Amino acid sequence: MVRKHSMSLVLALAAVVLFQFERVESSDIPFRVLDIESISRYSEDRLVYQHIEKDISYAYDNSLSCLLIIKDRKMYLFKDGYDNTEEIKTQRLIIEMENRLISDLWVNKIDSKPDYVQITDRRVELMRNVSQEFVDQNFGTFYTEIRSSFIKKHVDIFKSLMIDRRDSGLFVERKPLPKRLYDTGPTKYSTTVTGKTIDEKIYSAEDADGDGITETFTVTIPDGFHWGYKSGPNIIFIYNNKQKDIEGLIGKLAHEAYYGTPEESENIKKTFPKKDDISDMIQDIYRTRGNSN
Numbered sequence: 001m002v003r004k005h006s007m008s009l010v011l012a013l014a015a016v017v018l019f020q021f022e023r024v025e026s027s028d029i030p031f032r033v034l035d036i037e038s039i040s041r042y043s044e045d046r047l048v049y050q051h052i053e054k055d056i057s058y059a060y061d062n063s064l065s066c067l068l069i070i071k072d073r074k075m076y077l078f079k080d081g082y083d084n085t086e087e088i089k090t091q092r093l094i095i096e097m098e099n100r101l102i103s104d105l106w107v108n109k110i111d112s113k114p115d116y117v118q119i120t121d122r123r124v125e126l127m128r129n130v131s132q133e134f135v136d137q138n139f140g141t142f143y144t145e146i147r148s149s150f151i152k153k154h155v156d157i158f159k160s161l162m163i164d165r166r167d168s169g170l171f172v173e174r175k176p177l178p179k180r181l182y183d184t185g186p187t188k189y190s191t192t193v194t195g196k197t198i199d200e201k202i203y204s205a206e207d208a209d210g211d212g213i214t215e216t217f218t219v220t221i222p223d224g225f226h227w228g229y230k231s232g233p234n235i236i237f238i239y240n241n242k243q244k245d246i247e248g249l250i251g252k253l254a255h256e257a258y259y260g261t262p263e264e265s266e267n268i269k270k271t272f273p274k275k276d277d278i279s280d281m282i283q284d285i286y287r288t289r290g291n292s293n
Contacts, residue, residue: 029218029239031232034066036077036118038227045071046225047150047235053110054240058102059092061085063109067147075123078143079116082130083108110243114143144245151249154219154236158203161195162256163263170195172257177210193257201235207254208240213247214254215240 032038034050051065061083069076083106091105108115115132117139118125129135161168170193177188188210195203199221206216220233241247256262 029232029237030230031237031239032228032230033061033064034068034077035227036068036075036120037123038231039070039075040224040226042070042073042075042122047146049147049150049236049238050232051110051238051241051246053242061088061106062104063106065110065147067114067143069146073122075118075120077116077118078114078135078139080112080114080143081108081110082116084130112144112243112245113140148245148249151217151236151238151246154203155217155249155253157197157201158195158205158253159256159261159263161197161203162261163267168195170257174258191254191258193254205250205253205257212255213251215242217241217250217253
């Protein structure tokens with residue numbers, strides 16, 4: 001009887017683990033890892049980039065980026081930091097059954113060298129390869145250049161919302177972060193920025209730990225494109241970035257949204273009133289008031 005109950009408990013735990021692998025949500029932004037089989041449609045050309053570097057749960061890959069290209073009804077999916085989910089599931093289950101401490105089983109981390117490629121034509125698979133040597137040698141330069149130019153394009157759009165913030169409705173929220181009891185250092189502030197383009201694209205950037213560096217950058221458009229329930233931002237989802245090359249693209253967004261961009265500073269300097277104009281204005285004001293008296 002005891003053995004039977006133990007086996008039932010093991011099966012129940014296994015079911016929980018399997019469920020967690022199916023869909024895991026972060027505490028901040030619900031999302032799913034890109035899944036080419038679950039794409040809602042492939043009728044229009046588009047790009048999607050997803051980049052996660054955060055411990056969401058022990059059952060979730062904490063370092064993975066995905067670049068999806070849809071062109072002429074073909075889908076090209078690249079991954080960097082790919083680990084085989086089924087193999088990790090098995091390892092995790094064995095460790096739990098043996099009652100051992102669980103370590104980070106997601107050993108393959110993002111390194112800007114893609115290690116997974118999947119290509120389909122109208123959902124019919126043409127290629128799948130998980131050898132980093134093969135994928136990086138054949139597609140590595142293509143992957144990094146397309147990824148960077150795609151992110152930069154949307155960063156430029158977001159910066160244009162900052163520069164034109166009077167009309168774009170850009171919203172910046174800055175909050176003090178909690179301090180420890182005996183922490184006498186300066187207070188740090190988290191900064192979150194959101195904005196929307198004329199064509200309804202929603203942009204967001206966040207410096208969550210107050211270090212002056214933006215770690216999270218998202219772009220989404222509510223056009224019905226997704227890869228499952230609560231799949232998350234459907235254009236760009238960069239979550240808790242730790243890569244220097246990505247930081248070079250998004251790292252200043254929250255800081256500039258709060259303190260102003262160099263372009264905004266230049267525009268203010270160009271339109272800033274001259275001293276002589278203000279002096280003349282003073283004379284005109286008091287001349288007018290003197291006449292009224």
